[in-house]
Every structure is written in C-alpha cells, then in structure tokens.
Amino acid sequence: MTDTNLQVRSGVVGGTLLSTALNISLHDVFFTIVMAVIGAVVSFGVSSFLKWLFSSKRKN
Numbered sequence: 001m002t003d004t005n006l007q008v009r010s011g012v013v014g015g016t017l018l019s020t021a022l023n024i025s026l027h028d029v030f031f032t033i034v035m036a037v038i039g040a041v042v043s044f045g046v047s048s049f050l051k052w053l054f055s056s057k058r059k060n
Helices: 001-024 026-059
Strands: none
Touching: none
16 A cells, blocks of 8 residues: 555646646746845845944944
8 A cells, every 4th residue: 555655646746747847947946046146146235234334333
C-alpha cells in the first residue's frame, strides 16, 4: 500500500511540475527576473535611506 501511495504522489507531483514548466513562456521568465531586480534595488535603496536617516538623527 505504501509503494502505491508513493507512486501516486510522485506521479501527481511530477505531472503538475511538468505541465507547469511547459506552460511558462520565456516572456514570463524575463518579466519575473526584471521584477525581482527592481524589488531588490528598491529594497536596498529604502533600507540604506532609513539607515542614513536614523543614523543622522542620532548624531544631532
């Protein structure tokens, strides 16, 4: 019973991943990469600004 359950689970997971991977276009991959880079840059900028803002208030 355990072997059958494992085979069914692996079949479902493998089928889901394969069908999802085949439906993702190259445009979607590039869009995701660009959005991730923009998010990382904005996050770094905001954290740097907040660090500068709070460190300059402590000096005054």
